[in-house]
């Protein structure tokens with residue numbers, strides 16, 4: 155395995171771990187009411203103060219829940235070849251596209267709201283990019299507001315055979331999102347075997363859990379789909395501003411969700427998602443790719459892996475900049491490098507800019523390329539005769555060359571081919587008419603989109619999904635009083 | 637000279653001392669309104685300027701605003717009605733279905749720092765609850781925050797509910813990540829701002 159960098163020593167990790175356990179045991183978290191989850195907690199032996207809604211988790215109970223949570227499991231997919239094992243066998247990471255973005259940056263530079271048609275195109279593109287392991291849905295402006303998540307999810311699953319992480323917008327919608335997952339998997343039992351979807355549940359930092367997220371934890375645990383337990387602290391706004399402070403809080407919230415999931419269904423897979431933002435002290439804006447956000451996110455991922463061995467998921471791509479320019483590329487590169495070296499299991503946020511609000515298909519293609527570079531960076535280095543070049547080092551005499559040696563020929567195709575990044579000299583580049591990265595990405599985009607979509611759903615599946623959407627629209631419209 | 641102590645106390649976030657300083661000035665016969673204008677408000681204007689120039693950070697700005705508020709608590713009973721209401725009342729909240737409050741809180745705190753009297757109705761606030769809040773606090777301005785596209789329609793419902801309740805004189809300003817100026821115009825809101833400092837400017841222009 156490669157030597158990943160680490161902020162905390164073993165003894166520091168222990169100190170932090172104690173703080174997390176203490177926060178959960180002494181102060182606990184606060185839960186909204188939930189008619190099934192709270193009784194499940196009580197049944198599992200947790201003591202919840204009904205009046206205050208405070209759930210304190212004794213250290214022993216927390217440790218027992220952590221024992222129950224699997225350390226290795228899979229994120230399913232309609233295409234069996236695209237099932238993802240966590241942690242990734244052989245090391246390294248998986249990658250996921252932006253979730254929830256509502257603004258769309260067209261390849262021609264125009265900026266507008268995302269539509270369902272964009273979600274379909276986005277999914278086709280994501281399906282074709284080999285470094286993008288799974289998808290999430292965007293916020294489509296032309297979908298009915300009361301069932302926007304349902305519509306957007308269908309636009310994705312109609313166009314991909316990869317895994318999907320699902321971000322519900324309303325508690326009432328969760329059942330329909332599960333049904334869509336069942337349709338994709340081929341039934342409720344099949345969904346348990348091959349969880350083609352996983353759900354996002356979020357804390358309302360600090361230490362609060364709202365009804366929708368309790369509903370997500372409950373329904374997802376019953377459906378057998380992995381739970382991506384997210385804490386989104388804004389360091390300095392909703393959490394302590396210091397790195398250990400925000401790491402302790404985010405971890406405690408993630409562990410609380412882990413405990414809740416195990417109480418509903420022991421063995422429920424949980425992915426720890428400490429999506430830590432920093433707060434810009436000049437404007438108050440939440441930042442995802444400031445030095446502090448990158449540092450705190452990396453530290454938290456390292457800590458959770460070391461202390462609790464849960465798989466981790468966090469931003470690995472994305473920027474705080476508007477547009478695709480230099481700042482954007484610099485920020486996302488630093489973010490990805492830090493996270494890859496931290497051993498983060500899933501790199502979220504592919505294709506996004508403007509703090510997760512905007513997506514760009516061109517950026518998604520560029521991210522595919524960045525991801526391939528990061529993959530090489532963290533892949534382990536094996537030691538054997540070939541890699542140590544034992545024979546050829548002996549053979550080549552002082553002052554001679556390696557380029558024509560059979561050892562070089564044999565290994566030269568293992569290097570990463572760059573598709574769109576340019577490696578010309580200044581003169582050659584000027585002679586070629588100064589082709590920029592955006593132009594290369596645009597050409598690549600057109601080529602990918604012109605090819606048939608190998609991930610498209612069958613006509614039968616599409617029909618089945620449509621039926622669920624119709625039922626959801628009718629019921630949710632009524633519930634929303636529209 | 638002594639008013640300068642009050643002014644400095646705001647700039648230095650002297651939360652523990654501001655009340656005593658003002659009491660001292662009052663017993664020495666300084667006009668309450670003079671303390672308000674040349675002490676507290678002048679200090680907050682200086683803080684606002686330094687903030688816009690990037691010299692003062694959000695938490696510092698908020699500390700200054702809190703200090704000013706503690707000072708105001710002492711001054712208010714001694715001020716005439718007109719002076720106390722100098723920059724007007726604002727009711728603010730995040731609309732129904734929406735729990736995002738970091739931005740709304742920031743805007744609320746900055747408005748307070750800007751001299752407004754702010755009543756925060758919290759998160760997940762229905763149009764009816766906004767109408768109730770407006771009736772209760774009689775604000776010049778209502779501020780609505782939404783971070784979800786799904787909850788933006790509630791802003792329009794709230795504007796309509798205000799009209800239906802005969803409260804159209806109250807100016808409505810809105811904000812939040814997916815909200816745009818066009819949207820504000822379409823739903824008949826009176827203003828939009830993309831960030832907290834601009835929200836203070838907007839509130840000042842709306843309350844003029």
Ligand code: B12
Nearest residue numbers: 254255256735736737738739779781784785811812831832
């Ligand atoms: C932190 C966060 C959360 C936290 C909120 C914590 C909290 N206490 O507020 C949590 C985790 C709880 C959360 C939950 C959800 N979130 Co959220 N969240 C964010 C995030 C990352 C940052 C928001 C933030 O605090 N920004 C910092 C503040 C300072 O900025 P601001 O809110 O924009 O406010 C400024 C201006 O807009 C303006 N302003 C704001 N309000 C007002 C009001 C007035 C009157 C005025 C004049 C100005 C004004 O001034 C403010 C100060 O400068 C955003 C992404 C983003 N870039 O916005 C997503 C985001 C808003 N969330 C999103 C989603 C989808 C959700 C969830 C539905 C999904 C989920 N399961 O996670 C839930 C919904 C819960 C609910 N019912 O509300 C989407 C929204 C997509 C859309 N268009 O609908 C976003 C864009 C992220 C994404 N890509 O998915 N979220």
